[in-house]
Amino acid sequence: MSTKRSRDRIELLQGTLDLLILRTLLFGPTHGHAIAKAIERTSEDVLQVEQGSLYPALHRLIKRGWISADEGTSENNRRAKFYRLTAKGRRQLQVETSKWDKVAAAIARILRPKEDLAS
C-alpha cells in the first residue's frame, strides 16, 4: 500500500498516462513494473496509476510507433520486455508536453483568476 491516504490521490486524466509513460522512458529503456513505479514515485504518489491500464497504454504507444519493445533482463535477472522511446516518440513527447503546458495554464487561469493568485 502507498504511504499517502486514498483521498489525496488523483485519478489520471484520459490520455495523460501516455504522456507520463513517454516522459518516464526519456530516462532510458525499462520494463512495465518499473514504469508504473517511476510514475508513482516521481509524482510523490499523488498520481494513481491503475497498474493494469499501463499495458493497453503501452500497446497503444507501440502501435503508434512512439515506443518499441525488446526482450531484456531485469535487475533481478528475470527475462522481461523493455520499452524504449523511439525518435518519433521523442518528438511526440515534446509536442504533448507543450500542449499539456498550455492546457494546464489555461485551466489554471480559469480556476484561479489573477487576484486569487496574488493573495
Added chain:
Amino acid sequence: MMRGRRELDGLDAEIRHHIDEEIKENLARGMAPDEARRAALLKFGSVTRAKEDARGVWVSRWCEDLWSDLKYGARGLLRSPGLTLGVVIAFACGIGVNTAMFSVVNGWLFRPLAVPDPEQIAVLASVQEGRRDALISYPNFEDLRAQSGSAFSDVFAFAFRIAGLNAAGVTRQFVVGAVSGNYFAGLRVDAAYGRVFRPGEGETSGDNALVVVSYGYWKRQLGGDLSVIGRPVAVNGKQATIIGIAPESFQGTLFGFPLDGYVTLNTFASSRNLLDRSSRGLNVLGRRKPGVTLKEAQASIDVIAQRLAHEYPDSNEGVAIRVIPESSARPVPLVANFVRAIASLFLFLPALVLLMACLNVTGIILARGEVRSREMAIRSSLGGGRGRLIRQLLAETLLLSAFGSLAGIVLGALCVRVAGNYVQRLFTSASNYSVSMDAGLDGRVFAYALLCAVTATGLTGLWPGLRASRVDLRGLLPGGGAGNPPSGRRMYKALVIVQLAGSAVLLVVSALFVRSVDQARRIDLGFDPRNVVAVMVDPGQLGYDSLRTNALYRDLRERLRAIPGVQSVGIAQTVPLTFLASATPVYVDGMAPPMGQTTPSVSFNIVDENYLKTMRTPIMSGRGIEQIDVQSRPNVAVINETMARRLWPNATPIGKRFSLHHPGGERFEIVGVAKDGQYKYFTSEPQSFFYVPTSQSSPSARTIVIRTGPSPESTMPLIRDAVQALEPNLLISNLMTMEQVTQGPAGFFLLSMAATLSGFIGLLGLGLAVVGTYGVVAYDVNRREREFGIRMALGAEQRSIQRLVLVEGARMAAAGVGAGLLVALIAKKGIERLLVGVSSADPLIYAAVCAALIGVVLVASYLPARHGARMNPVDALRGD
C-alpha cells in the same frame, strides 16, 4: 493483426512478472505474504480487462463482437428453418431479378468498347426530319474529319456489310465493317499480328483493297494460320489482301454484331459513291481530345454542319449532326432513347420487386422480433446495451441477406444464361451470322448486386432492430408483451398497403404489355405470313455482276417453282420486318417541301411481278407490279395507302408522278395503291411505302419468297437443296418462314420479350404481396386472440369476428391498390410510347388489377380470419 500477435505474445508472462515484482516490494515493506499478494492484485486491477484492452489495441473489438453476433445469429436462424428459408427465398427472388435484369442492361448498354479511353469515343449522327438513320456520306465525312481537329483527335467511319470472303477457292460469309483508313488509329487498336490500316489507306478506288480479319474469324475459319497474312483473297469477287489480325478483345464498333473483319472503304464503294454527297452510308465516330467536353465537341461540329448546309443545300439543308457518347448511342444512335426508356423501365420494375421482398422480410422479422421481445427483455436486463441488441438483430439480417443475395446472384446468373441462350438461338437460328448477347457477370453487375443486397439489408434490418430493442421489461412479466400497441398495428397495415401498391404498379405495367402484344398481333401486317418461306441470298458475295445476278435469280425462280407444293415464287430486294428496306427522298411534281426542310425519305422495295401476289398484299386500286413492268422497264410504281393519303389527300394518286433521289430525277408513274402494312420494323404508326419493279435496279442481295403448301417447314430443306444445286458456292444468309420473321427482332420480339418479362415480374410481385399480406394478417390475428376472446365472451358471433378481419383486409387492399393505381397513372407517361394499340389508362386493365388484388387480399385474410373466429374464447382468455 500479425504484428499485434507478436506484440501480445508474452503479455501474460509480463503481467505475472509485474505482479510478482509488486508482491516482492510489498513483502519488503513488511507485509504478510497473503496481504502482499492481495494488495498487489488490488493495485493492478482486473488482469482480464488489461489483457482484453491490450488486445483491443490490435484487434478491433467491434469485429470480434460482430463475429460472435453472427455465430449466435446463425444458431438462432437454424432453430427456425422455415422462417429462414422464407426470408432467403424472398431475398433471392428480389436480388436475383435485379441481378439478371441489370446484367442484361449492362451487357447491352453500359459495357464500354474494348479500346483505350472508351469514354472519349462519340458517335457523330446526322439528324434530319423524316429520316431515322444517322448515316453520313463520304464527302461529308471527309469534311468533318478535316475540320474537326479542334475538338477531335480523330474522326473515322465504318459501313456494315455482309459479304463473301473467298480464300483458297472457298467462299465463306464475312460480316465486315468497311472502314476508313484511320479507323484503327482513331480507336487506338493495334493488330495482334501483321498490321492494321494506316490513316488515309484504301479510301480511293485506285488503291488496293485490304483486309484485317477478326481474331475469332481467323481462328475459326482460317485455321489460325499466320501465313494468311499477305495472302490475296476476294471479297465479293474483288481482289484484296489480308494484312493483319485484329486483337481478340476487339470485335468492332457495330452494336450487337461481332464483326468477322474489316476491309478498306474502296472494297465496296465505287468512286461514284465516294463522291456523292447524298449517298449516305457511313457510321461516323470520333475520338474527343482529352479535356474537350461533349458540349464543346458539339459546338465545333455544329459549325461544320452549318457550313455544309450552306455550301451544299441540295444534300445538307436541314441536316444537323449530333455528337452522342458511344455508350449512349446503342443499339443505333437515333433509337437509343427508346432503348434507354425500356432499359430504365426494366431496371425500375425489379427494383420494385426488391422493395416488396424487403417489406415482406421486414414483416417477418418484425413479427419474429415481437415473439422475441421476451429474449430481448432478458438480454437487456442482463446488461445488453441498446446498440448491442440492434447489432445482434442486424447481424441476423446480415446473415439472411448474405445467403439470400448469394442465392439471388446465382439465380440471376442462371436466368441470364438460360434466357441468353434462348435469345441467341432465336436470333441466330436461321441466319449464318451470330448475335452477341453478352450479358455475363462482371464487376459492374456484382457491384449492382452488392448495392441491392446492402440496401435490402439496411431496409429490412435497421427498422425492426430499432423497434425490437426498444425493450419493454414488462415483457418479462407473465402474460406481458401480448398487448396490442396501436402504433405497431398501424405499421403492419402500412407494410401491407405499400406492398399492395407496389404489386398494383407491377401488375398494371405487365398487363399493359401483355395487352399490347395481343393488340400488336391483331394489327394487319399488310401481307399473309402463313405458309411463306423467305430465302436471302447475295450472289454479289461471289463477285457476280448484274447480268449474271439477274440470270441467277431467273434460274432460281424456275427451280424453286418446280418444287412440289410450291404455289408461287416472288423476288424482292427485302421482306418486311427485317430492318432492311432502303429509303430515298421523294419529290412530287408541283409540290415543294416547306422552307428549310428537305423532302422526307420514304422506304421502298424493289419487287418482281410475283412478289405482291405471293405475299398476298391486297391492291386497293389500280394494279400491282406486272410482268410487263419487269420486262420493259417503264417507270412505274405502286404506293401504299398512307403515302397516297399524305401526298394526295384530295385526289386519286393513280396516274400521278413523283421522282426519286433528286428533284430532276426520273419520274415514276403511279399505277396502283397497295394496302398499308408493316415494313422495316414493327410499329403501330402508319408508314409511307412504295414498290418499284426489279427492272429499275438490280440489287445483288435479294430475298425470294415462296408460298408453299400447309407445312412450309418441310419444304425448307428442298429449297436449300435447290439453291445449292444451282450454285454450290452461294451462301444462304437466311432461310426462315415469314411467321418466324414476324417474331424476330424487327417484328414482335421486343414486345413479346417485354410482355414475358413484365408478366414474370408482375407475377413475382403478386406472389410476394400475397405471402406478405397473409403473413401479416395471420400474425395480427394471432396477436389479437385475446381481444377476439373477449369479444366472443361478450357475445360476438364467429361471423362478426370474421367480418372484422375481412373488412380490415379489404380496407388495406383498397388503400394499397388505390395508391398503386395512382402511381401507375402518374408513371404512365414513361411507358406510353412503348405500347402498341393500348392506352396506358386502359380502364379494363385497372379494373382487372383492382379486382385481382382485392380478391387476393380477401383470400389471404379469410384463412386467418376463420382461424381467429374458430378458437375457443376460454383458451384465448387464459393466455399464458
